Amino acid sequence: MPVSDSVDRPPIESDDAHSTAGDGLPINELFYSLQGEGILAGVPSVFVRTSGCNLRCWFCDSYHTSWEPTHTWRSLEEIIADVKRYDADHVVLTGGEPLLHQESVTLLEALDDRGYHTTVETNGTIYRDAPIDLASISPKLASSTPTPERVPEGSDSSGWGDRHERDRIDIEALAQLVESYPFQLKFVVADDEDMPEITELLTTLRAAASVTIPDDRILLMPEGATRERLAETRTRVADLALAHGFRYTPRLHVDLWNDAPET
Ligand SMILES: C[S@@+](CC[C@H](N)C(=O)[O-])C[C@H]1O[C@@H](n2cnc3c(N)ncnc32)[C@H](O)[C@@H]1O
Numbered sequence: 256m257p258v259s260d261s262v263d264r265p266p267i268e269s270d271d272a273h274s275t276a277g278d279g280l281p282i283n284e285l286f287y288s289l290q291g292e293g294i295l296a297g298v299p300s301v302f303v304r305t306s307g308c309n310l311r312c313w314f315c316d317s318y319h320t321s322w323e324p325t326h327t328w329r330s331l332e333e334i335i336a337d338v339k340r341y342d343a344d345h346v347v348l349t350g351g352e353p354l355l356h357q358e359s360v361t362l363l364e365a366l367d368d369r370g371y372h373t374t375v376e377t378n379g380t381i382y383r384d385a386p387i388d389l390a391s392i393s394p395k396l397a398s399s400t401p402t403p404e405r406v407p408e409g410s411d412s413s414g415w416g417d418r419h420e421r422d423r424i425d426i427e428a429l430a431q432l433v434e435s436y437p438f439q440l441k442f443v444v445a446d447d448e449d450m451p452e453i454t455e456l457l458t459t460l461r462a463a464a465s466v467t468i469p470d471d472r473i474l475l476m477p478e479g480a481t482r483e484r485l486a487e488t489r490t491r492v493a494d495l496a497l498a499h500g501f502r503y504t505p506r507l508h509v510d511l512w513n514d515a516p517e518t
């Protein structure tokens with residue numbers, strides 16, 4: 256369900272945390288696929304992708320939820336009816352940043368009431384209290400920050416470099432997420448220069464959080480929105496996972512369907 260800007264509601268403040276409340280959610284796409292990433296990779300799942308993000312990763316594979324957000328406003332009833340069309344018991348709520356939206360909590364409650372397993376894909380900068388079966392947290396490293404040289408084609412990084420850098424890590428939100436939900440920490444990695452920041456962040460988070468964070472919940476995921484780019488990064492990242500005793504996660508959907516929408 257690719258969508259364009261809606262005319263029936265004002266445009267969302269896509270870059271403003273906690274921006275939407277009230278009935279419904281800005282939906283960019285809703286589709287059925289295999290979970291491509293993380294400890295549930297391979298599980299048939301319905302993906303609900305909200306629009307709007309408080310960060311601007313230069314490599315974002317969901318450009319139309321962040322750099323140039325598009326959406327249709329959908330009521331929770333409509334979203335649930337669409338989810339029910341598929342024979343799946345796993346739902347993945349993603350974005351954009353789904354936890355920007357207060358209504359994501361209401362949607363998760365409705366899905367939980369209907370017996371669905373819920374995964375939330377989040378950048379880890381916002382905590383909300385919701386029935387989440389797996390918090391799939393992907394904290395953003397310095398290598399994600401946009402610069403004039405490293406920015407999606409046709410976009411302007413001005414204003415976003417500093418803001419992204421300021422907001423990309425919130426230890427308090429990360430600690431609350433890992434304390435509250437079964438979790439995985441999924442780092443996007445391109446090369447060994449990313450590793451010192453990961454180990455430092457883990458030291459800080461382990462000191463801040465009241466729960467243990469075992470190494471088998473730390474996943475390294477190769478950076479790459481296309482098969483071509485993944486071919487450059489994946490073996491390097493797998494070797495880094497082995498060297499550090501962390502898990503490696505593939506990006507199955509990119510291997511299978513490259514960068515096609517609704518996959
Ligand atoms: C589009 S994001 C949406 C959820 C949330 N905003 C986040 O970043 O976790 C979904 C997942 O894709 C990952 N991702 C986005 N672009 C990527 C890329 N070029 N290579 C690898 N992973 C990427 C994110 O790190 C996250 O785990």
Ligand SMILES: Nc1nc2[nH]cc(C(=O)O)c2c(=O)[nH]1
Binds near residue numbers: 376
């Ligand atoms: N197949 C598939 N698996 C995914 N896991 C996380 C995704 C996301 O964009 O959050 C994603 C996605 O976009 N497609």
Ligand code: SF4
Binds near residue numbers: 308315316
């Ligand atoms: S935080 Fe997620 S949705 Fe936002 S720009 Fe980064 S990868 Fe894209």
Ligand SMILES: [Mg+2]
Binds near residue numbers: 316317
């Ligand atoms: Mg994706």
